[in-house]
Amino acid sequence: MTSTMTSAIASTGLTKRFGSATVVDGLDLAVPTGSVYGFLGPNGSGKTTTIRMLLGLVLPSSGTHQLLGHDFASSGAMSLERVGALVEGPAFHPYLSGRANLARLDAADRTASARTATARIGEALDRVGLAAAARKRYRAYSLGMRQRLGIAAALLRPRDLLVLDEPTNGLDPQGTREVRALIDELSRGGTTVFLSSHLLSEIEHLCTEVGVMSVGRLVWQGSMAELRGRQRPVVRVDTGQPEAAERVLAEHDVGDLRRSDGAVHGTAGAALQPERLVAALVAAGVGVRGFRVEAPSLEEQFVGLTGEGFDVSG
Incomplete structure (x- = not known):
């Protein structure tokens, strides 16, 4: 298997079949620790299914993977304590405020200290620009605000790995710039970011590594510099x-x-x-x-x- 000493995510032959259809086929991911890894692919290429397998939301049909040096099949819970994720858009209680929703999530985390909950929730809201809307009910949030709250939920604890599926979906240009700045800040602080996005400009400006999916297969993986150098000017x-x-x-x-x-x-x-x-x-x-x-x-x-x-x- 790919060495886990330098990989935040490593997989070997990761495969998912639904009946006779193979959605993800023999995926060998290698996401370097400390990188911002852009995960690209056209519609139906298997990106979201891959993310769901990596996080244990869907069981693979075959293959293995590791998160943060831990084999997921034997010690996935240990690694997930250090992973934050936003997958397929956030889902919260519509009649609770943004702050109350985060408080419920935080209380469900057995490893989180109740004594520091208020401070951590306030900091997470502030980092995504929702401090002023913290008391507003979630049902009154715009799509962009809901996306921000989902990112805030992923940042309630310090994370070694952050998995983001379309993090700027629904954001206006200013919100997009703020999320990009946040990702850059997290990366410089040592957090590995695995970023699935349909915005090529986002991948180009943020990512140091890139993986490209096509029809369930990883057709290319490497550094952004290597990708740029694949074809002659x-x-x-x-x-x-x-x-x-x-x-x-x-x-x-x-x-x-x-x-x-x-x-x-x-x-x-x-x-x-x-x-x-x-x-x-x-x-x-x-x-x-x-x-x-x-x-x-x-x-x-x-x-x-x-x-x-x-x-x-x-």
Whole structure:
């Protein structure tokens, strides 16, 4: 099994079948301790089922996994004491206030001290920006406020691992920025964050590691830097002389040449030197109206791995 000395989450062959349908197929996760791990995948790829198995909400059909160094099958309860989670949206008592809902959850935690409950609940509410709405009934909360309360519930105790399923769902731009800042703060404090999100910008800005799911399988896993480096940059030359430009580009380690919208595009090779290429184009008499070298976007990388566009309902 993947070493648990450096993994907050490690799984081997984790599989879930519902009847004859295999929803998660042989998953080998390795989530480094202290990382912010982005979990991506289109609709129906098995992300939420995976999260539910990791937390013991659904039993796997086969395979094993560990949380925070503990084998889940034999000592899952021990590891869950150090795990906070928000899965598939929060659910609370509608006629209780936000503070009262957190108090009920906190009282159900056998390891939590009653003496510090008030202070911990107040701190959790403050961290997610709900201190002013603490006495308001949950049924009067907006979707974004409900999402914040769910995150507050996950933060009632210090956590070594935080599992968040679409944490910014329903939040306005300001709320989204605040949650991102909170995740960054938790990560810098040593908490490992496992983040499932449909927002590619969120994954790109927050995450240090990425796992990509497609049809129940983990098709790629590694650091964000490795993901960005999977594909070569694209060279674009805006010119009215595409044939001459193509000849020069081909001589300077640019391949897969194609034309569109008054420009020539190509894939940069490892030896490409943009400054020399521009000089060569000018020396060859090619009129260069524009030149740029662009790294493939995260969306392009995602499509390359899964063969489909990103679906926000995943």
